Amino acid sequence: MILPLKLEEVSFLQILHPLSLQIEAGPSTIILGANGAGKSVLMRLMHGLLAPSSGKVSWSDADVRRRQAMVFQRPVMLRRSAFQNVRFALEVAGAADADRVAREALAEVGLSHLAHRPARVLSGGEQQRLALARAWALHPEVLFLDEPTASLDPTATREIEAVIRAFDGAGTKIVMATHNLGQARRLGDEVIYLHQGRMVERAPVEKFFAQPATPEAAAFIKGELPWV
Amino acid sequence: MGLIRIILLACIAVNAHAQGYITMASTTSTEQSGLFKHLLPIFEKKTGIQVRVVALGTGQALDMGRRGDADVVFVHARPLEEKFVAEGHGVRRYEVMYNDFVLIGPKSDPAKVAGGNDAVRAFRTIFQKKAPFVSRGDRSGTHFAELELWKAAGIDIEREKGAWYREIGQGMGPALNIAAGMNAYVLADRGTWLSFKNRADLVIAVEGDRRLFNQYGIILVKGSAKRDRAQAFIDWVISREGQQAIAAYRIGGEQLFFPNAGS
Amino acid sequence: MGEAICAAAALVASGDPALVGIVALSLLVSLSAVALATLLGLPLGAALAVARFPGRRPIIVLLNALMGLPPVVVGLVVYLLLSRAGPLGDLGLLFTPGAMVIAQTILILPIIAALCRQAVEDAWVEYQEQLRSLGVEGTRAAFTVLWDIRFSLLTAILAGLGRASAEVGAVMIVGGNIDGVTRVMTTAIALETSKGDLPLALGLGLVLIAVVLALNTAAFLVKEAAQRRYG
Numbered sequence: 181m182i183l184p185l186k187l188e189e190v191s192f193l194q195i196l197h198p199l200s201l202q203i204e205a206g207p208s209t210i211i212l213g214a215n216g217a218g219k220s221v222l223m224r225l226m227h228g229l230l231a232p233s234s235g236k237v238s239w240s241d242a243d244v245r246r247r248q249a250m251v252f253q254r255p256v257m258l259r260r261s262a263f264q265n266v267r268f269a270l271e272v273a274g275a276a277d278a279d280r281v282a283r284e285a286l287a288e289v290g291l292s293h294l295a296h297r298p299a300r301v302l303s304g305g306e307q308q309r310l311a312l313a314r315a316w317a318l319h320p321e322v323l324f325l326d327e328p329t330a331s332l333d334p335t336a337t338r339e340i341e342a343v344i345r346a347f348d349g350a351g352t353k354i355v356m357a358t359h360n361l362g363q364a365r366r367l368g369d370e371v372i373y374l375h376q377g378r379m380v381e382r383a384p385v386e387k388f389f390a391q392p393a394t395p396e397a398a399a400f401i402k403g404e405l406p407w408v
Numbered sequence: 409m410g411l412i413r414i415i416l417l418a419c420i421a422v423n424a425h426a427q428g429y430i431t432m433a434s435t436t437s438t439e440q441s442g443l444f445k446h447l448l449p450i451f452e453k454k455t456g457i458q459v460r461v462v463a464l465g466t467g468q469a470l471d472m473g474r475r476g477d478a479d480v481v482f483v484h485a486r487p488l489e490e491k492f493v494a495e496g497h498g499v500r501r502y503e504v505m506y507n508d509f510v511l512i513g514p515k516s517d518p519a520k521v522a523g524g525n526d527a528v529r530a531f532r533t534i535f536q537k538k539a540p541f542v543s544r545g546d547r548s549g550t551h552f553a554e555l556e557l558w559k560a561a562g563i564d565i566e567r568e569k570g571a572w573y574r575e576i577g578q579g580m581g582p583a584l585n586i587a588a589g590m591n592a593y594v595l596a597d598r599g600t601w602l603s604f605k606n607r608a609d610l611v612i613a614v615e616g617d618r619r620l621f622n623q624y625g626i627i628l629v630k631g632s633a634k635r636d637r638a639q640a641f642i643d644w645v646i647s648r649e650g651q652q653a654i655a656a657y658r659i660g661g662e663q664l665f666f667p668n669a670g671s
Numbered sequence: 672m673g674e675a676i677c678a679a680a681a682l683v684a685s686g687d688p689a690l691v692g693i694v695a696l697s698l699l700v701s702l703s704a705v706a707l708a709t710l711l712g713l714p715l716g717a718a719l720a721v722a723r724f725p726g727r728r729p730i731i732v733l734l735n736a737l738m739g740l741p742p743v744v745v746g747l748v749v750y751l752l753l754s755r756a757g758p759l760g761d762l763g764l765l766f767t768p769g770a771m772v773i774a775q776t777i778l779i780l781p782i783i784a785a786l787c788r789q790a791v792e793d794a795w796v797e798y799q800e801q802l803r804s805l806g807v808e809g810t811r812a813a814f815t816v817l818w819d820i821r822f823s824l825l826t827a828i829l830a831g832l833g834r835a836s837a838e839v840g841a842v843m844i845v846g847g848n849i850d851g852v853t854r855v856m857t858t859a860i861a862l863e864t865s866k867g868d869l870p871l872a873l874g875l876g877l878v879l880i881a882v883v884l885a886l887n888t889a890a891f892l893v894k895e896a897a898q899r900r901y902g
Contacts, residue, residue, distance in 0.1 A: 582865045
């Protein structure tokens with residue numbers, strides 16, 4: 181078990197002020213906030229793509245390679261087929277029986293019929309589903325998602341949310357950044373609200389939306405833009 | 409680094425199959441006359457030895473011999489050749505053949521020297537009239553002969569040259585091209601002139617002077633790694649068979665080179 | 672000009688074995704140089720694009736500048752190295768096609784490496800984060816990107832091929848323009864020009880251009896087909 185993930189006084193340049201939090205196994209966590217609040221930076225610090233300017237990021241197990249994965253807002257696919265893209269990730273991880281696992285992952289997200297299509301000619305929604313398949317193929321404990329539907333139309337968004345819900349149900353810990361309130365309510369169990377680089381509130385999702393504890397969160401929920 | 413070594417070895421291997429060849433440094437005028445295309449296949453058919461010709465100016469050909477990059481040098485500037493042997497770079501000089509130089513000039517003949525047979529007088533006149541003159545300027549045998557003629561005419565060309573004297577630092581072909589383009593006089597070997605196709609308004613102005621005599625010599629390079637084959641070639645060139653082959657070479661019915669080995 | 676086109680047509684129609692030999696040698700030398708320069712230059716360019724080390728930027732500037740290496744200077748340096756009087760003289764490579772390949776490889780290596788570096792650096796912006804997230808780093812990441820953009824790299828390789836097949840300075844000096852052994856299209860053109868046979872020289876020039884055009888067309892078609900296949 182690599183969870184819980186502990187952040188101790190972690191900061192990043194001027195974007196994220198020192199914050200401490202702990203991510204536990206189980207409930208899906210939504211990182212909520214306006215554009216520029218620091219969601220993406222926080223996600224990358226947790227995933228390990230960025231090193232904090234100060235503070236410490238520590239998992240409960242030293243070896244977290246391949247046990248946590250991330251899906252970005254815009255997926256980057258290699259110039260190969262959908263199947264080969266998933267297989268590539270498995271090869272890198274040294275997974276056994278890569279062909280079979282790749283096929284299963286594609287089936288899981290409903291892309292089996294496009295397995296041998298060049299990945300780059302797929303639609304935005306299909307590529308994002310492919311990214312999910314690629315991330316999930318290694319059966320990570322934690323799946324980070326950085327605004328995965330921000331570039332997609334409503335239909336594609338629904339498809340992605342369905343897949344995420346399925347992964348959540350299968351036991352994968354979901355940590356997702358979004359500025360979409362409806363999505364947060366649909367997919368989240370708890371909310372961490374970021375405002376201008378600070379963690380301002382953390383609460384179970386229903387409580388957060390029904391009774392926000394802070395004025396900034398209340399304003400955000402009401403849809404007002406906080407002027408800096 | 410290992411990769412580079414492998415590549416070098418591959419290049420060498422590709423070349424290794426080409427056994428039985430020697431490298432001869434000769435002059436551009438000799439090659440462009442077409443003599444080698446006629447002569448060398450005869451030798452190769454007889455002995456199986458391929459003679460690869462690198463054509464440069466006489467000066468550069470001798471330098472190539474000094475560096476050891478050629479097995480044989482075949483040029484036409486006797487004092488330079490004798491110096492080459494005296495310096496210890498060549499084994500021995502053999503006379504092979506001769507032809508002559510001709511003074512080429514425009515049909516319009518601005519210096520009024522056409523039709524004569526006194527090369528030295530022609531040079532003096534060209535100098536006095538400041539008629540346009542193209543010099544090889546490239547340490548070739550022809551360039552060397554040209555300088556000797558200026559000397560014989562009592563002119564210190566290095567000091568007294570002017571805008572009329574164009575030194576181009578290139579071979580006989582380019583020199584003739586440029587002379588044709590500028591309507592200038594130029595000293596050329598008869599062989600190149602006979603096979604030159606871009607004559608424009610150029611004609612032979614002066615010929616037949618003893619001092620236009622052009623002797624060719626062949627020398628075995630001392631450091632050659634292919635001594636036996638190189639000597640075999642030299643022996644053949646000065647043999648009756650080789651000399652006859654040289655005499656047999658003609659352009660438009662005219663003989664270009666006159667064998668005189670052993671004379 | 673008309674004479675030149677007729678000369679070119681006559682040359683090609685005659686199937687003159689000397690001409691065929693010259694064209695074949697030109698292709699052999701230039702394509703070999705391109706192959707070698709690609710083998711060495713692509714990893715070099717990719718490494719330079721991806722790695723971070725002190726002196727990286729001056730090296731990039733130097734590499735870009737070396738794209739403009741004068742062929743005749745390269746020829747001279749290689750000549751001095753391969754001459755019997757020089758350090759590598761015992762290899763016996765001077766005045767052989769091998770020497771010409773070496774000289775041309777040195778000449779076009781900076782072109783292929785520098786253009787590759789630029790292409791990889793541009794692609795790196797797109798790929799780096801995702802690859803790191805998947806656990807692909809360092810050399811493996813560089814080669815993954817290199818392979819993924821391989822059809823764009825074709826442009827860099829064609830630039831190298833163009834330079835190699837067009838140059839005369841390097842192959843003239845290290846090859847010696849020996850009839851039947853190291854005479855290629857460009858040195859043959861130089862020779863015919865200096866002999867005053869301008870129509871023939873121009874004719875040979877047209878043949879050379881036609882050959883290079885054919886190679887470029889083939890490369891273009893390959894690139895198009897790949898684009899359709901891989902997206």
